[in-house]
Amino acid sequence: MSSRKKSSGRTILSRFVVFEGIDGAGTTTQLRKVASSLKGRGHPLWETREPTDGPVGVFIRECLASGLSLPASVYAYLFAADRDLHVFGEDGVMVRVGRGEIVLCDRYLHSSLAYQSDSDHTRELVEDLNHRFPLPEVVIYLDTPVEECLRRLSSRPQKDLFEQREVLMNVVSRYREVLRAYEAEGGKVLYVDGTQPPDLISREILKFLEGILDI
Ligand SMILES: Nc1ncnc2c1ncn2[C@@H]1O[C@H](COP(=O)(O)OP(=O)(O)OP(=O)(O)O)[C@@H](O)[C@H]1O
Ligand SMILES: Cc1cn([C@H]2C[C@H](O)[C@@H](COP(=O)(O)O)O2)c(=O)[nH]c1=O
Numbered sequence: 001m002s003s004r005k006k007s008s009g010r011t012i013l014s015r016f017v018v019f020e021g022i023d024g025a026g027t028t029t030q031l032r033k034v035a036s037s038l039k040g041r042g043h044p045l046w047e048t049r050e051p052t053d054g055p056v057g058v059f060i061r062e063c064l065a066s067g068l069s070l071p072a073s074v075y076a077y078l079f080a081a082d083r084d085l086h087v088f089g090e091d092g093v094m095v096r097v098g099r100g101e102i103v104l105c106d107r108y109l110h111s112s113l114a115y116q117s118d119s120d121h122t123r124e125l126v127e128d129l130n131h132r133f134p135l136p137e138v139v140i141y142l143d144t145p146v147e148e149c150l151r152r153l154s155s156r157p158q159k160d161l162f163e164q165r166e167v168l169m170n171v172v173s174r175y176r177e178v179l180r181a182y183e184a185e186g187g188k189v190l191y192v193d194g195t196q197p198p199d200l201i202s203r204e205i206l207k208f209l210e211g212i213l214d215i
Pocket of ligand 1: 022025029030194195201
């Protein structure tokens with residue numbers, strides 16, 4: 001497996017690509033489009049997401065869908081537990097990358113840093129809970145304004161816990177900070193305008209990935 005250990009002690013995992021953005025930004029749409037294009041070129045690839053479809057991830061989705069308002073710290077533990085299975089578990093991220101697959105993941109630890117760090121106390125907790133997970137090689141950040149995301153989400157039958165204007169505004173500003181810190185650690189970020197037509201966005205993402213991954 002190709003990975004680099006940074007002076008900070010964090011490992012950056014090659015060929016691990018994560019899509020991030022606030023709810024409704026378009027991460028799922030783009031991950032699917034990019035995956036389909038890369039698969040068409042014959043690259044072994046795993047499409048995955050967090051929360052995962054494993055037992056902890058399913059439980060988290062139920063909590064979010066029912067609007068269960070638990071303290072941010074409790075959600076931080078739940079997401080970290082789900083991530084532990086996802087990354088280190090059977091047929092998880094480490095195993096897949098190790099056998100040469102490109103892993104495309106809809107959300108990862110930067111979501112925890114942006115969504116759960118709503119005070120200095122929880123921020124420290126989230127950092128502690130996540131510091132032993134490897135960092136992705138690339139983050140694709142779908143930069144879509146809150147109002148546009150809320151407009152897109154309004155057509156869904158159900159509203160999840162974090163799909164609220166004020167929450168999302170705070171998440172946007174925390175994303176800026178955490179992605180800057182990630183870049184300082186050697187991570188690569190593509191900030192892409194999420195209001196463009198989907199085909200234009202995926203073309204931009206593929207061009208960026210071609211310059212980085214051996215594809
Ligand atoms: N570039 C785009 N322009 C217009 N609409 C879009 C665009 N990308 C996605 N959408 C639409 O916006 C909605 C949300 O997209 P998508 O599910 O990809 O977002 P998401 O970031 O995964 O959201 P969530 O995290 O809340 O699941 C969908 O109805 C999708 O068709
Ligand atoms: C991984 C992760 C996710 N979240 C939040 C972000 C979204 O509101 C939901 C996931 O739903 P999606 O619409 O299917 O992407 O979970 C979070 O708060 N913290 C995390 O670590």
